[in-house]
Amino acid sequence: MSTQTIINRHAPERVRRTPAGEQGFSWVRLLAVMLVVILALGPLYWTFITSIKNGTELTASPPTLFPHSFDLSNYVQVFSSSFFLPTLRNSAIIASITTILALIFGILCAYALARLDFLGKSTVLSTVLSVNMFPFIAMIGPLFVLFTGPIYLYNTYVALIIPDLVLTLPLTVWFLTAFFRDLPSDLEESARVDGATRLQVLWLVIVPLTAPGVFAAAILSFIAVWNDFLFGLNLTSNERAQPVTVGITRFNSEHVVAYGQLAAAAIIVTIPLVILVLICQRRIVSGLTAGAVKG
Structure with missing residues (x-):
């Protein structure tokens, strides 16, 4: 054959x-x-x-799939409003501070869970992860009472940063623990032999080596805080600390829904996230991919 x-x-x-x-x-x-x-x-x-539709086309029935007009008056009205830019600034400040704090505390906690041996370590990690399963709307009542009574933090940045940390820290800790756990311990031992303290090893050796994961965790935390609506709606009252996700709802009145202005504001609010993701997409993908392979 x-x-x-x-x-x-x-x-x-x-x-x-x-x-x-x-x-x-x-x-x-x-x-x-x-x-x-x-x-x-x-x-x-x-x-x-x-x-970008004008008032006549906005109320047309049936609605047009391809607009016949290109009207920028909605964007002009959004930027000329007295509250939009202040609330946009508030969101940027709150999201940036929360992300930085979440990274600092998340890195320290993740390193301890990945490298240190102590009683109940697995329980701590499971508890941290279970926080994300907690209905955050159940926190609104106690936080409102706390921030308007014993601790007067209502309508301040701190009133939003604290619950936003509860929202972002579990994700950051769980995400970074997998990265730190899979790094070879020989690197740390070499640095310790050269005289570095444990904190110096963490910030000068571990964090740079896990930069993709740290960067991905930072972007995900920033996006989560930027999109927050629940805490901003209930723990603020005006543009002094109100985030932009809540501020754009003020374009509506008692009898009118400003569809054009709401849509224009939503596009403006989305643009910073789109630009951030486009600039950092390689780091985000590398961080998520490395975490998936290692975890």
Whole structure:
């Protein structure tokens, strides 16, 4: 029996079916990607075209899928309002401070959980993760009473930074623990032999080596705080500390819903996140990928 006969007997179906199977799989994958893109970008597209429609087209029935006008008056009204830019500044300050604090405390806690041996370590890690399962709306009542009574923090940055830390710290700790745990301990031992303290090892050796993970955790924390609405709605009352996610709702009045201005404000609020993700996408992807492989 010839070699060609053996090959044809054992592999003809696979050889003949592979191109057709791959082609079918490619079409399915392409359709899946297109569906995901439409679902992801559809709301953003609708918000954008709503923001550039004039008043007549905004109330047209049925609504137009492709706008006939390009009116920037909604954006002008948003920027000329007395509260939008202050609330935008508040969101930037609150998100930045919360992210920095979450990284500082998260790195220290994650390093302790990854490197130190102490009683109940697994329980602590499980408890940290379970905090994210807690309904944060249940915190609003006690926090409101606390910040308007014994501790007068209502309508301040601190009143939002504290609960936002509760929101971001569990994610940061859980995310970074996997990175720190998978680093070889020989690096730390070498630094300790050279005279470095444990904190110096952490900040000068461990953190730089896990920079992709730290950066990804920082971006995810910043986005979570930037998008917060629940705490901002209940723990602030005006543009003194109110985040922009709550501030844009003030475009509405008792009898009018300002669809155009709301859409324009939503687009403006989304732009900083889009720019941040586009600039840092390589670090985010590398951090998430490394965490997935290591964890």
